[in-house]
Amino acid sequence: MDIVVLIKFVPDLVEDLEIDTATGLLDRNFLRLMPNELDEHALEQAIILKERHGGRVTVLALDTGDVDEALYTAVAKGADRVIKILGDGFDRGLGNRRIAAILRRAVGDVRFDLILTGTQAVDDLDGFVGALLAADLGLPYVGYVTQVVAADGRVVARKEYPGGLNAEIEVNGPAVLGIQAAERAPRYVVTSKVMEAMKSAKIEELTVDEVSVENELAVSSMALPESGTHAEMIEGNVQQVAQKLAVLLKERGVLA
Amino acid sequence: MCGEVCVFVEVLRGEVKDITYTMLAAGRQLAAGLKTKLTALLIGRDVQKLVAQLGAADRVVCVEHADLAEFNPDAYLHVLIAVFEQHAPRLVMFGHTATGTDLACGVAHRLHWPVATACRTFSLGNGTVQCSSLTCGGKLIANGPLPEPSCVVTVMPGGYKAKDGQVHKTPAVETVSAPGLDQVRTRFKQYLEPPVGDVDITKQRILVSVGRGIQNKDNLALAEKLAAALGGVVSGSRPVIDQAWLPTTRLVGKSGKQVKPKLYLAIGISGAPEHLEGVPEAELMLAINTDPKAPIFDVAQYGATCNALELMPLLTENLKK
Numbered sequence: 001m002d003i004v005v006l007i008k009f010v011p012d013l014v015e016d017l018e019i020d021t022a023t024g025l026l027d028r029n030f031l032r033l034m035p036n037e038l039d040e041h042a043l044e045q046a047i048i049l050k051e052r053h054g055g056r057v058t059v060l061a062l063d064t065g066d067v068d069e070a071l072y073t074a075v076a077k078g079a080d081r082v083i084k085i086l087g088d089g090f091d092r093g094l095g096n097r098r099i100a101a102i103l104r105r106a107v108g109d110v111r112f113d114l115i116l117t118g119t120q121a122v123d124d125l126d127g128f129v130g131a132l133l134a135a136d137l138g139l140p141y142v143g144y145v146t147q148v149v150a151a152d153g154r155v156v157a158r159k160e161y162p163g164g165l166n167a168e169i170e171v172n173g174p175a176v177l178g179i180q181a182a183e184r185a186p187r188y189v190v191t192s193k194v195m196e197a198m199k200s201a202k203i204e205e206l207t208v209d210e211v212s213v214e215n216e217l218a219v220s221s222m223a224l225p226e227s228g229t230h231a232e233m234i235e236g237n238v239q240q241v242a243q244k245l246a247v248l249l250k251e252r253g254v255l256a
Numbered sequence: 257m258c259g260e261v262c263v264f265v266e267v268l269r270g271e272v273k274d275i276t277y278t279m280l281a282a283g284r285q286l287a288a289g290l291k292t293k294l295t296a297l298l299i300g301r302d303v304q305k306l307v308a309q310l311g312a313a314d315r316v317v318c319v320e321h322a323d324l325a326e327f328n329p330d331a332y333l334h335v336l337i338a339v340f341e342q343h344a345p346r347l348v349m350f351g352h353t354a355t356g357t358d359l360a361c362g363v364a365h366r367l368h369w370p371v372a373t374a375c376r377t378f379s380l381g382n383g384t385v386q387c388s389s390l391t392c393g394g395k396l397i398a399n400g401p402l403p404e405p406s407c408v409v410t411v412m413p414g415g416y417k418a419k420d421g422q423v424h425k426t427p428a429v430e431t432v433s434a435p436g437l438d439q440v441r442t443r444f445k446q447y448l449e450p451p452v453g454d455v456d457i458t459k460q461r462i463l464v465s466v467g468r469g470i471q472n473k474d475n476l477a478l479a480e481k482l483a484a485a486l487g488g489v490v491s492g493s494r495p496v497i498d499q500a501w502l503p504t505t506r507l508v509g510k511s512g513k514q515v516k517p518k519l520y521l522a523i524g525i526s527g528a529p530e531h532l533e534g535v536p537e538a539e540l541m542l543a544i545n546t547d548p549k550a551p552i553f554d555v556a557q558y559g560a561t562c563n564a565l566e567l568m569p570l571l572t573e574n575l576k577k
Contacts, residue, residue, distance in 0.1 A: 164450030
């Protein structure tokens with residue numbers, strides 16, 4: 001089973017996000033980017049499927065800056081091919097509709113039975129990359145997938161609903177699946193394996209020129225949320241906070 | 257339904273989900289502002305009996321077929337495209353859910369409409385519909401116009417009250433026959449029931465809920481001891497469940513359980529919207545997170561930014577005094 005995995009680089013939410021006063025949009029100047037967490041789950045699920053059924057795993061990422069390490073890490077985890085997609089203006093931030101159009105061009109030459117990607121990315125605003133790509137390629141799509149089982153040329157995706165309920169959905173391939181979680185936590189690879197991959201593997205580069213995208217959504221402004229309410233902050237060192245919290249909990253009478 | 261506001265009714269195992277009422281509440285306001293009608297689009301098998309719950313809509317368009325009994329992404333997409341090719345609404349609303357997110361992009365792409373996701377509020381301004389979305393884990397709000405003539409959105413809870421969309425009156429029903437579904441490439445096989453046997457976190461009075469901030473599985477023991485001292489149990493947010501540090505039965509949030517404890521103590525949880533959907537009714541919420549800008553502090557009554565790993569044993573000790 002040949003699988004393509006898409007990795008999107010998204011803002012690291014541990015860092016503070018700032019608004020660029022000139023544009024009114026997210027300031028991308030000092031933005032630290034990282035692979036979208038659910039895309040890492042998609043990679044893990046792809047490698048699990050490869051281990052079970054054979055085949056090749058190809059990982060694609062747009063060159064939004066500093067993506068090489070993530071691609072070498074993918075090789076160290078078991079990916080066979082890693083492709084960096086080059087193009088103009090990727091570092092300025094792209095909408096998902098545009099990303100999907102670029103990826104459509106990029107997967108054109110790759111053989112696949114399944115495309116896996118995170119069911120969402122943390123910075124989505126105009127759709128979801130996997131679902132849009134599926135529509136663009138004319139393939140079926142199932143999202144919120146937490147397990148993929150392949151047997152007798154058929155794929156069964158386990159789709160997650162709230163409250164721990166799941167549904168099994170059978171899918172005719174080729175198809176795109178949006179991964180909510182891999183069936184087990186993404187594997188960890190030691191740095192030495194990544195270094196080894198840097199020496200032995202080659203990142204293929206593919207340039208995708210202008211793509212035409214219709215009906216892109218325009219974001220007119222962004223803002224940091226200002227909540228009407230804010231928690232009353234308990235100050236002091238950790239010992240003092242512990243004492244104050246214990247008193248608060250006892251006073252509020254919530255304890256059993 | 258041309259030019260109307262259309263809400264896709266989300267049904268799971270015969271039950272209309274709350275997000276539908278949130279969307280009907282939003283749609284009611286928008287339809288009034290746009291001087292148009294609000295249509296609810298109901299797809300399934302034997303679903304006409306649900307029409308009486310959709311009184312917030314001016315009318316219900318109903319599509320029934322045996323193959324639509326349970327949610328089937330490709331089949332539902334076929335139906336939606338067939339319906340909207342006949343009549344293009346001004347706005348189509350889907351829940352920002354496991355169901356709605358499977359459909360919104362396909363509809364938008366096939367019909368050449370824009371799609372906006374994670375929308376919380378809508379307004380009319382500058383001659384068009386404006387929407388406000390929550391992104392980047394709740395740390396950023398994005399505002400923008402929803403272009404004419406038609407647009408698809410996915411809606412998150414938070415902007416409108418579901419009960420404002422719950423009107424018990426039977427609106428006019430229009431039945432539309434399903435298109436041919438023999439080309440459909442996905443099939444519903446079966447439901448897999450949630451695991452049983454673990455404690456039911458929805459019935460707990462006190463929850464100590466842990467997130468990514470607890471750093472590793474070994475630190476879970478600190479939370480367990482704290483929960484024991486409080487007389488509660490430990491629950492968690494998505495990253496903790498995905499790492500298998502806690503079983504899925506303990507997941508609080510959109511894809512897990514909605515809890516309503518007297519005390520919700522959030523440890524190392526940033527408060528992404530998906531998590532907060534799971535704690536709408538905690539009586540008292542306390543949050544510990546080293547990031548003073550974490551969205552969790554906007555919903556908690558009390559907070560502290562100290563190191564949770566140091567705090568937990570000290571708090572446990574103080575509670576025992």
